[in-house]
Amino acid sequence: MSKETLTLLFGGDLSVGENSAFYFEPVNELLDSADIRMAQLEEPFVSEVTDFAGINRTTSVLSPLIGKFDLLTLAGNHFYDFGDRGVKDTIDWCRDNGIVCCGGGMNIVEASKPGFVEKGGVKIGVLAYNAQGPKNSFADTDKAGTAYVNFKRAYIPVSQLDQRRTRLENDVWELKKPVHMDEDFMAFNFIDEESYLTLSEQIAAAKAQCDILLVYFHKGYVHRPVTVAPYERLLCRMAIDCGADAVMSSHSHILHGIEMYKGKAIYHGLNNFVMWVPHLSPNFKGKIFDTKESNNEEWIKKRVERFGFVPDPDYPTYPFHPDSVYCIVAKLLIEDKKVVSYRYVPMKVEKDGRPYVHGRNEKGREVFDYVEKITREAGLNASFSWDGDEVVIN
Secondary structure, three states: OOOOOEEEEEEEEEEOOOOHHHHHHHHHHHHHHOOEEEEEEOOOOEOOOOOOOOHHHEHHHHHHHOOOOOEEEOOOOOOOOOHHHHHHHHHHHHHHOOOEEEOEEOOHHHHOOOEEEEEOOEEEEEEEEEOOOOHHHEOEOOEOEEOEOOEEEEEEEHHHOOHHHHHHHOOOOOEEOOOOOOOOEEEEEEEOHHHHHHHHHHHHHHHOOOOEEEEEEEEOOOOOOOOOOHHHHHHHHHHHHOOOOEEEEEEOOOOEEEEEEOOEEEEEEOOEEEEOOHHHOOOOOOEEOOOEEOOHHHHHHHHHHHHOOOOOOOOOOOOOOHHHHEEEEEEEEEEOOEEEEEEEEEEEEOOOOOEEEOOOOHHHHHHHHHHHHHHHHOOOOOOEEEEOOEEEEO
């Protein structure tokens, strides 16, 4: 690889806690190998123990990220879990440790600003948006929170839906039967038109300020294999039409497929990067965030009803869908201030809760086959080939 080639990595959801350095050990070499490193910080952290956040939710546990990441996106559905305090302390920690952040802020103007990283004479910009909700996590003119894609939700009678589409969406939305109504309804999200226009203007404006622009959307159906909804594809394609050079996504805690649009990659779901969430395990006993008592038995029951799986007790800190062990890190090769190759690096999470990087070995091929399968079954157009220990997206 020539000296003029820059490498950029973008990982999925990231959250740490107890013994956080341990969970980063298998990926440190990968991070050290790249020129630019980015990921989505899934949760907020506070500077000191409070009545709502214990030691494992203080910024002290983030120390393994120092020197390993150049930029973190903050536009997640949990970023306002600790209110204004969590937003401010997390942003302050990033800035104090030389990490650019974007997608979250003390008001909507700050949250909507792009983050910029410069390396080797190339300026990379990133915009990040919460496309998932809840709406109380969205920033406003005088409220902290995330930049966002606003949406409307409609409940449509099943009898009025096209039957082919109904069968498709029935895998996605649970049926609703409102009180005093005899008919089943399905819930659909629709992107708010004003929000769509605002985003398109922000993306075009950000592209004018940098050589390469990445747009991150926190989106996707949680714990559900394969499914990529039409509104997700529309949103991502709009970003590329307005100037994005690639679109990254996570939130679903499971891989979703990849498509190429106008020669640029859309990673519809990167899954997790490093995740430590023992309070979601069936065997967890204790306090969530070290402060609030957990009723895990009731939550596990609801989780099974909602998502259709029971977390594997052999993964006590990584209690996700069985397919969630397959993860990828997006990799872009940059030359002459342009992306010349879109790729991914395969990873697989083992029972110790840590992601391990794999090349063209047995486990790497497992990830390759899985990405190929979910991409094909979602009706996306990307194809894949090996280049050494990395996968090229065609």
